[in-house]
Structures are given as C-alpha cells and as structure tokens.
Amino acid sequence: MSFCVKCGEDCEESLNGLCISCWLDGRKLTSAPHHVDLRVCTNCGEFNIGDRWIKKDLLVAVQDAAADSLAAIRDVRVVNIAMDVEVKDEYVYVVTMDSTCDVLGYEAHDESSTIVRIKNNVCRRCSRQLGNYYESILQIRTGSKDLSPELREETLAMVENSVARQAATNRSLFITKMELVTGGVDVYLSSMSLGKSLARELSDAYCAEFKESPKLVGQTTDGQDMYRLTYLVRLPEYHVGDIVIHNKRFCKLIRVSGNGGRVIDLMDFREKAVRRADMSEIRLYEKSSELREATVINRSGSEVQVLHPDNYSTVDLRIPEGYEPGDSVRVVTIDDVLYMVP
Numbered sequence: 001m002s003f004c005v006k007c008g009e010d011c012e013e014s015l016n017g018l019c020i021s022c023w024l025d026g027r028k029l030t031s032a033p034h035h036v037d038l039r040v041c042t043n044c045g046e047f048n049i050g051d052r053w054i055k056k057d058l059l060v061a062v063q064d065a066a067a068d069s070l071a072a073i074r075d076v077r078v079v080n081i082a083m084d085v086e087v088k089d090e091y092v093y094v095v096t097m098d099s100t101c102d103v104l105g106y107e108a109h110d111e112s113s114t115i116v117r118i119k120n121n122v123c124r125r126c127s128r129q130l131g132n133y134y135e136s137i138l139q140i141r142t143g144s145k146d147l148s149p150e151l152r153e154e155t156l157a158m159v160e161n162s163v164a165r166q167a168a169t170n171r172s173l174f175i176t177k178m179e180l181v182t183g184g185v186d187v188y189l190s191s192m193s194l195g196k197s198l199a200r201e202l203s204d205a206y207c208a209e210f211k212e213s214p215k216l217v218g219q220t221t222d223g224q225d226m227y228r229l230t231y232l233v234r235l236p237e238y239h240v241g242d243i244v245i246h247n248k249r250f251c252k253l254i255r256v257s258g259n260g261g262r263v264i265d266l267m268d269f270r271e272k273a274v275r276r277a278d279m280s281e282i283r284l285y286e287k288s289s290e291l292r293e294a295t296v297i298n299r300s301g302s303e304v305q306v307l308h309p310d311n312y313s314t315v316d317l318r319i320p321e322g323y324e325p326g327d328s329v330r331v332v333t334i335d336d337v338l339y340m341v342p
Contacts, residue, residue: 020106029076029110030099037119038065043126053123053171059085062116066095069114077102091118125171125190134176134188136195136229140202141184143237150289151239152185158205159187159198166194192229199231204258207279208235236279241288243332243341246274250285250334252341266332266339269320286332291341294331304329308338 007022038061039048046053047061050068054061063083072078080100085093096113122130140147140155156178167173176188189195199210210233218226238244244253244263251263251272260276274282294306294315303316304325310333317340319325330341 020103024103024108028073029101029103029108030070030072030078030097030112032066032069032071032097032112032114035115035117036065036069037117038062039119039121041123041126042120043122043130046123048121048123053125062093062095062118065116066097066114070097070099070112072099072101075103076108092116093118123171125174128190129174129176132176132188134190134228136189136192136231138187138189138195138198139184139230139232140187140235141232142235145183147184147235151235155202155206155235156185156187158202162198162201163189163194166197192227195229195231199233202233202235205256206235206239207256207258207261207276208233209280210234236282237284238282239288242284243286243288243291245283245285246272246278246281250332250339253282264320264342266334266341269318269342285334291330291332293328294338294340295328296325299325304340306331306338306340 007019040046040061041048041053044053044055046055047065049056049061049064056064062085066083067081070078070081078099079102082098082100084096084098086096087093093116094113095116096111099110099112101108101110138159140152142148142151160175163173163175172190173194174190176190178188179186187198189198196212199212202208203210210231212229212231214227214229216225217228238253240253240256242253243266244251246263250266252266253261253263254271255262256279258276261274261279261282263272263274264270265272292309294309294317296304296306297314298305299319302318302321304319306315306317306329307313308315309331315338317329317331317338319329319340320342323342331338332341333339
C-alpha cells in the first residue's frame with residue numbers, strides 16, 4: 001500500500017507517485033498528427049496501408065489510416081477506438097477518435113483527431129503493368145497451321161483463371177498483354193515463375209510439349225545479366241471429343257490429363273488408357289466439330305437403324321451396351337463405312 005503524493009490518498013497502484021485519478025487528471029493519453037496522407041492507386045483503386053496495397057472501401061481505408069496514426073503515451077494501451085468521420089470533400093476527411101484505454105487495469109477515455117488526405121498515386125504493380133513490363137512470354141501454338149478460336153478461348157480462359165488465383169496471394173503477378181499472332185497467341189507475363197507455371201499447367205491439361213528459351217535483354221546497375229524467358233507450348237492437333245488414330249485403331253478421345261489420355265475404340269467401344277509417352281503417336285482423323293448427325297429410325301438390341309447423312313440410305317450401326325440413343329446419333333465415315341460415335 002502506498003499513498004498519492006498529490007492528494008495524499010492511500011492507493012494500491014501508483015504511477016510516478018500518483019494515484020490513477022491524479023495521474024489521469026488533465027493528462028493527454030493519445031495523440032494523432034495534424035494530417036495523414038492516404039495514397040490510392042488511380043488505376044486499380046487499391047489503398048496503401050502500411051507497406052501493402054489493399055482493396056478496401058474508401059471510408060474503411062480512411063478510418064484505418066487514422067487508426068494507424070494514433071499513438072499512446074507510456075503505460076497506456078488503446079483497447080478500442082470509436083470513430084466519427086466528417087467528409088469535407090472527396091479528398092479530405094476529418095476523423096475524430098474516441099479511444100478506450102487501459103491504464104494498469106483501469107479504464108480511461110481520450111479523444112484525438114486527424115485529417116486524412118487522399119492522394120492519387122499508382123501502385124508498383126499498376127506502374128509496371130501500364131508500362132508494359134514483362135519478364136516472360138507464353139507462346140501458345142498448335143500442331144496444325146492455326147489455333148482454332150474455340151481452343152484459343154479455352155486456353156486463354158485457363159491462363160486468366162490461373163493468374164487470378166495466383167495473384168490473390170501475390171500482387172506482383174499479372175498479365176501485361178495478349179497478342180494474336182500467326183498460328184496462335186502470345187501472353188506477356190510479369191514474372192518468369194508465372195510463365196513456367198502456366199506452361200506446365202497447359203502441358204498437363206493437353207499433354208502438350210513445352211520448352212523454354214532465355215534471351216539476354218541487358219544488365220542491372222550492379223552488372224548482373226538480365227534475361228527474359230519465352231515458354232513455347234505446342235498443343236496437339238487433337239482435342240477431347242475428336243476422332244483419332246491410335247495403334248492403327250480409330251477411337252474417340254474422351255480424356256486428356258498430365259498422365260496421358262483415354263480413348264474409346266469405335267470398333268468395339270472398349271475404353272483404353274494411353275500413356276503420356278505414347279500420346280505423341282496419336283493422329284487426328286476428324287475434329288469433333290466436323291462429325292455428322294444421322295437420324296435414328298429404329299433400335300433393335302445392340303444396334304440402331306439410321307439414315308445415312310449423305311445418301312439417306314438405311315444403315316445398321318452398333319451401339320455400346322447400355323447406350324440410349326436419342327432422335328439422332330453422331331457418326332463418322334471411315335473407309336466408306338459409317339460408324340456411330342458415342
């Protein structure tokens with residue numbers, strides 16, 4: 001037990017010889033600077049909070065900037081802040097902060113205010129993106145002369161989705177630009193690692209071959225060589241749903257993955273696995289988009305009777321066990337013989 005040197009009262013806790021009441025009397029517990037500058041990126045709209053650029057609501061960002069500027073004196077801990085924001089104009093906000101403080105277990109309140117000024121800026125990521133900065137190029141090509149619009153849109157959607165996922169945890173990752181070129185598309189990317197991960201992802205998804213090639217583009221200020229990497233992904237001519245030739249058999253390609261693929265033999269409708277090492281031996285026979293439709297006339301057991309799409313003659317076709325045909329079936333002609341495509 002001690003006593004307060006100011007009021008003479010006995011007290012269990014004291015600060016500099018004063019009881020809590022006397023110590024708090026007229027004392028300013030918190031302070032804030034006259035103003036705080038809150039930087040906002042004019043391109044992406046993110047705010048610079050601390051050392052990070054973050055997507056936030058404007059008023060939330062203003063309050064966070066004000067709270068970060070608040071300082072407490074020694075022996076005082078701020079446990080809660082109630083804020084009142086007065087909008088002067090779209091660039092100036094007056095924030096009054098009512099702070100609940102802990103002083104040796106005792107609760108006290110203090111009020112401070114600051115002016116938050118919005119300052120337009122451009123974050124590092126957008127600065128690079130607007131300046132066409134890139135470290136790698138992903139070249140998407142195909143074994144045929146041109147990359148079909150459907151396959152181009154499919155692969156670019158995969159690229160954009162993958163970049164969006166990775167950028168959620170790493171703001172430095174982005175697509176600088178995309179360019180349509182003869183035979184395919186070039187995607188300019190902000191980092192070498194991003195280019196490599198996308199090349200591997202496309203390679204696994206389509207059993208495609210890919211290779212990388214570096215290019216010296218200059219030197220850093222300390223004399224280190226600077227490189228850009230080009231990742232070439234050459235997609236196969238075939239695609240899921242196409243009719244292909246595998247081991248001299250005509251098959252429908254039903255799946256492709258990083259481990260290989262699976263096909264259905266059109267002669268006996270048996271499913272077979274194809275190892276990745278053997279995928280390069282597959283040859284395209286007919287694209288899925290070019291398959292014909294044949295009208296079903298009748299069904300009997302494991303066969304259906306259809307009208308030939310060319311001469312409208314009646315043709316009996318085998319169908320897989322358990323297959324339920326509709327009003328028409330897709331067909332392909334092989335050596336002048338019509339086959340049903342499941």
